[in-house]
Amino acid sequence: MAVDTGVLGLEILELETLASILKALADPNRLRVLDALMAGDSCNCELNERLGLAPNLLSHHLRVLRKAGLVSARRDRIDGRWIYYAVNETAVTQCRIALNTLLDPARIQPRPILCGPEGQTNS
Amino acid sequence: MAVDTGVLGLEILELETLASILKALADPNRLRVLDALMAGDSCNCELNERLGLAPNLLSHHLRVLRKAGLVSARRDRIDGRWIYYAVNETAVTQCRIALNTLLDPARIQPRPILCGPEGQTNS
DNA sequence: ATAATAATTCAATCTCTATTGAAGTAACGG
DNA sequence: CCGTTACTTCAATAGAGATTGAATTATTAT
Structure with missing residues (x-):
């Protein structure tokens, strides 16, 4: 789970990592x-x-989720044939935070157009 | 933009719709x-x-984003050759809310295993 | 009309992936 | 050991998607 300041300077996760989780x-x-x-x-x-x-x-999809770090697996203590899958809370939370940061409406800037003819009037 | 109670009974967006946006x-x-x-x-x-x-x-990716409703496009008023792309705030917010609901850590239940041998001891 | 510009669409390629059925693993019970 | 159970892996297919270069559209300028 790559964790750093990120390309956006805002993200917890790398952009590439976030894309792979998505x-x-x-x-x-x-x-x-x-x-x-x-x-x-379950x-x-x-x-x-x-x-x-x-x-x-299901095995296929669970593997994809596990590879993304969103889900973990463990075997039954009594009968090892059974495998229980669980949500990885920290991964889910990190994903949530990264998305909340990226999709934060407050980040949407009503910046005037800078390119094109309309932009010329906004310099 | 399909909007209803959703499969989860919690989501703003249909599961299929959310998946396509993701x-x-x-x-x-x-x-x-x-x-x-x-x-x-821009x-x-x-x-x-x-x-x-x-x-x-870019045209390709912008079309994908537009098809998902996340981005909108308009032509320059003065010079119609220029097309400006903008984030669709309502769509982004809806996506954000849906994900926050789905990935809410409070929803993670430490419910005891119901299936398998371990589950037998939790009935 | 002709040329130039901003952007899109087309065609081709290559990769990735979801799904299905069959075969294989791992673990338990008799 | 043999059969059953829970699950995974394999193989094959079919479809989607990212990328690139060439051709096309739409609009403006000369």
């Missing part, structure tokens, strides 16, 4: 998976029942 | 473009100078 989020099925995990840890089969997605497809 | 955001170059536009309206050529991206590539 890529992981930018899928309806993965949003559903993440939303389901927000309500509590195994593959429970997600299967709740979301109606094939186990191997 | 897809538009999930690219480093488009994040740069959006960030540049947050600082003020034409293609100014973005070209500031970001070092080819005009046709």
Whole structure:
């Protein structure tokens, strides 16, 4: 999880890193998976029942989310066949902060056009 | 811009709509473009100078952002050859709210496992 | 009309990715 | 050891998307 001042001078995450996390989020099925995990840890089969997605497809999406750092996995203490997935709260929060910074309406400047004919009248 | 109660019962945007907006955001170059536009309206050529991206590539990315509703375009009043791009504040805000809702840490439930052997001890 | 300018569209390429079905792993129970 | 269970990985397909260079549109200036 790359953390620095960022290209924008505002972001917690690098622009490239933020883009890759957004890529992981930018899928309806993965949003559903993440939303389901927000309500509590789940195994593959429970997600299967709740979301109606094939186990191997869930595996794929869970791997993408895990690769992005948004989700973590652990095996059942009693029966190692079961794997429980959980939301990585710190990653989610970092993502949230980065997006709130980037998309902050206060950053939208009504700066006059600087290029083009209209811009000439605003110099 | 589809607006309703949403699949999650919490979102302002439909899950599918949110995913498509995130897809538009999930690219480093488009994040740069959006960030540049947050600082003020720009034409293609100014973005070209500031970001070092080819005009046709910028055109492509601007179209994606526009299709997602995040950016709007208008022609110069004096010289119609120039097109100025601007951030759509309402869309950006809606996206922000939807993400803040979805990624709200307060929604992360430490719910005990319900499936698997561990779950049996939590019934 | 002709040339020049700002921007878009087209065509081609290359990569990435979501999905599906089949096969493979890992772990438990008898 | 054998079968079952939970999950993953593999292979194949089909579609989407980023990038580049060439051609095109729209608008203005001469």
